[in-house]
Amino acid sequence: MAPVLQSSQPWVEKYRPKQVKDVAHQDEVVRVLTNTLETGSCPHMLFYGPPGTGKTTTALAIAHQLFGPEFYKSRVLELNASDDRGINVVRTKIKDFAAVAVGTNQRKSDYPCPPFKIIVLDEADSMTEDAQNALRRTMETYSKVTRFFFICNYVSRIIEPLASRCAKFRFKPLSEEIMSSRISYICKEEGLFLDAEALSTLSSISHGDLRRAITYLQVIPAKAVEALLKACKSGNFDLANKEVNNFVAEGYPASQMLTQLLEAIVEENDISDEQKARISKKLGEADKCLVDGADEYLQLLDVVSNAMKAFSNMPEGFAYES
Incomplete structure (x- = not known):
């Protein structure tokens, strides 16, 4: 997996042009x-x-x-x-x-x-x-x-x-075309996927403010991970399954979700070290399976199932009914 601190830097700063010639539009x-x-x-x-x-x-x-x-x-x-x-x-x-x-x-x-x-x-x-x-x-x-x-x-x-x-x-307001081009570049660098409609919507609601658009882009997957972690803690497998479906439907790569889920779990203060260790182990196994070409949806469900067992202190052999 990527290092825990990889995504801690705001993308606004990470992708800020370093030379005048790179300033857009x-x-x-x-x-x-x-x-x-x-x-x-x-x-x-x-x-x-x-x-x-x-x-x-x-x-x-x-x-x-x-x-x-x-x-x-x-x-x-x-x-x-x-x-x-x-x-x-x-x-x-x-x-x-x-x-x-x-x-x-x-x-x-x-x-x-x-x-x-x-x-x-x-x-x-x-x-x-x-x-x-x-x-x-x-x-x-x-x-x-x-x-x-x-x-x-x-x-x-x-x-x-x-x-x-x-x-x-x-300085002129940025056109949607310029906004979309820059957002697409950041998505490519971060391994994200946004369809044409989502890209157009993000550019439109930012009203020519590229900083706002980049901030929105970084916050969206973070909120999805937060919702998934909350569903795991609730012990409701149907709710957790729904959040996995939402994440997959948005087109975000599973590897990114695993990385951000790991960061969220490490930073949580109400999770014991043993629970963190169990979930981190499963995240590592799932990441290796994804590298080997495993199905993203099944790996996410496996991570969710094991996270829920860790939160409820159930033994690793326990299986949820779906």
């Missing part, structure tokens, strides 16, 4: 920024548009491409302005970071490492007007050693003195 933004990055320098920037369209991803990708993993932590400050939005944050945390000068990288590196730092202010439209006015003076004072990236949904909420100092980039 923002061709004009990507073209301009790619040309800018070739010079190794950049102005203050303002990214605005609907949520889930790649604004934060683009800002972080620029920082990574300029500094690389070695200098990223020392050269980049990330703040969520909806939390850190008061004037005191501007006067302390932001000003202290912005005031420190950095030198040109003297060592050989595959990254430009220009002689300035970057402050990324996510959800900047949540900052108070006083904080924005204080930030204006900070930008003027330390513009030689610090660049500011503002990220917001509503550009009208950024005061004009800040907006006028930035290169503005508008």
Whole structure:
């Protein structure tokens, strides 16, 4: 089976583009920024548009491409302005970071490492007007050693003195075609199957927000596993059988269900070590059978039956009637 921690990382982060050129459906933004990055320098920037369209991803990708993993932590400050939005944050945390000068990288590196730092202010439209006015003076004072990236949904909420100092980039809502293409790629990487109707529905209900679509995609099988585990604990074989049928009908691979079921069981606090050991043993046997080409539905039923016996402390030789 896959390692227990394999799926603990949110897919939104796992599949976040690492380079500007990989950002989906923002061709004009990507073209301009790619040309800018070739010079190794950049102005203050303002990214605005609907949520889930790649604004934060683009800002972080620029920082990574300029500094690389070695200098990223020392050269980049990330703040969520909806939390850190008061004037005191501007006067302390932001000003202290912005005031420190950095030198040109003297060592050989595959990254430009220009002689300035970057402050990324996510959800900047949540900052108070006083904080924005204080930030204006900070930008003027330390513009030689610090660049500011503002990220917001509503550009009208950024005061004009800040907006006028930035290169503005508008991010468009993603089309269903682009959404479906990206979701299909993630499904392929994760071993999932979504039919055309389910894919279209997921793209539609996300309203152009790719982050929301990817989150929905990861949550759906997790809920199915949670329901299956609950059915096993109930001791009702008919209910457990129904959940297995639902899982198979959704088209999710049995191997994925076994992996996520193992993770769920390991994390459960109300299951004894002996019960966890019995169920984990059966999960391992079922996984080996699936690798050898066994029927997925029968293997899932076998796992469910043994899990129910473990939860009820019945001996392994006991058989449920179906």
